[in-house]
Amino acid sequence: MIKQALIIGAGPGGLASAILLAARGMKVTIVERLPIIGGRTSRIEANGYQFDLGPTFFLYPRVLEEIFQAAGTSLGAEVEMVRLDPQYRIQFGAGGQLDCTPDLPAMERQIAALSPPDAPGFRRFLAENRAKLARMEPCLESAFLGWQDLVQARLLKMLPMLRPHQSVDTYLKRFFADDRVRLAFCFQSKYLGMSPFRCPSLFSILSFLEYEYGVFHPIGGCSALTAAMARVAKRLGVEIRLDEPVEQILFAGNRAVGVRTTQGAHRADAVIINADFARAMERLVPDHLRRRWTNRKLAKKKYSCSTFMMYLGIEGKFDLPHHTIHIAEDYAKNLEDIEDRHALSDDPSFYVQNACVTDPSLAPRGHSTLYVLAPVTHQHANVDWAKERARYRDLLFNQIKKAGYDLDPGRVHYERVISPADWDTHYEIYRGATFNLAHSLDQMLHLRPHNRFEDVEGVYLVGGGTHPGSGLPVIFESARISSNLLLKDLGVNSEGSETPQRKDAPVTGRASKTVAEAIGVVSRLFHLKPAPIVNERAHEPRLIR
């Protein structure tokens, strides 16, 4: 008998799960509340301009490559990829800049220009983080062979090396004395919506992986990835129902049996939630059925920052790299405003994507798109966006102009703003926290909502709100974990039919569960091999005004 899965949400996590389950013969339906696919990885199209709504950095393509391979295709066949060099420019408010490049001697020269004693630290940093990976890999591979006891002992021995209670910034002091140089290797914690002064040192690996494996731009933007995934899913027979919000998950006792949408009821053997975790809990699963993730408990959790966005369609071109990160002069204060004071900074850091320098297809001939993102507090009583929206838009506009961008009003042909309040209400993201639950140690590993949702039966989670966390590669990995659990639980073999007596291995106690999950998370984060580069184009600066 063909088993049926119903997926709530056509974000990258939902689409990846649909591909993996349909490739194993399951009947899969995705129900999406918006009229477009992609979720936060969708696009904005207007007046001939095309912007990514959310993600613009694509790292570690290998996971998505493997998902496409499971569907009998390849990433290269579906999307053209460009490896960026420089990966990005960092412009420091305190003075100086770095064009971060995987060309090691060139990068050393730039570090030396900022802080001569720090230049040798670059290769030491790369070597230590490479060794971190190498020492972990055998254990991580063993875990998948089921040598759990041995692996547990090994992993526990490695925990001190991971320095779990040190922040990325503190860890980096071993390599770099200059605050600006350290920032170049720890601002990546913002990919998780966290301050590098809080983010666990484990995540030093993020900047290492950029230098080792590359920062990519998919032609057409990151939304080209979700568009390709939807195409591949449909080829496998997945039904994608757009513009159909799920209003409730249907339960028989504690077990999910389908969903009720604005159009009617859909029955299923299993339900996968790709919608924002905390919001979906509030809206779709009755509070009395939840034990660990009640509304009261959700309210007490820590959430990531939000983002204030501007999408600008501009006449003319900019002689700037693809990505530029502008760091506030007082970066520590800017982060405290976001995470502690929940106030708006007068001098915020911001990021600008000038995608047309790599991909002119995103704007009409002779025009550019600028995507501007400023990290800000998630929704909080201290900030009323109804009042602040226009003021903050003007402030950010001035910041951009101060940074040297010519934004003469005559050149700006299109403008759209998204505030945390919009993420909250229009995109249904709890507190507008764009990167989900914070990735603090007390909300990671087994302390994050589980892929096989623990409070009810027959429900699985996928996306940034579950293991391993936010960011495209790990979201794709969450799809792989959750799909495998679901297939095992339903006893589905490769033909999609039932196999008798297939059950997930029992978990024997909290300690082994914790370690097993730690292994899983760490392996998913770190067990990465160089991705094939489909097409490399060097960055060619151009100025057409």
Ligand SMILES: Cc1cc2nc3c(=O)[nH]c(=O)nc-3n(C[C@H](O)[C@H](O)[C@H](O)COP(=O)(O)OP(=O)(O)OC[C@H]3O[C@@H](n4cnc5c(N)ncnc54)[C@H](O)[C@@H]3O)c2cc1C
């Ligand atoms: C501004 C921004 C920048 C980012 N930059 C990067 C980056 O550069 N690189 C990177 O790797 N990651 C980045 N991320 C993080 C992450 O990769 C994306 O947010 C990603 O899209 C999250 O995917 P997801 O599968 O968790 O869910 P989502 O993309 O949020 O998809 C969930 C889907 O569920 C749907 N849904 C919600 N409720 C319902 C309902 N009741 N019924 C039916 N459907 C529903 C939603 O409409 C949505 O389509 C960024 C995120 C943001 C917001």
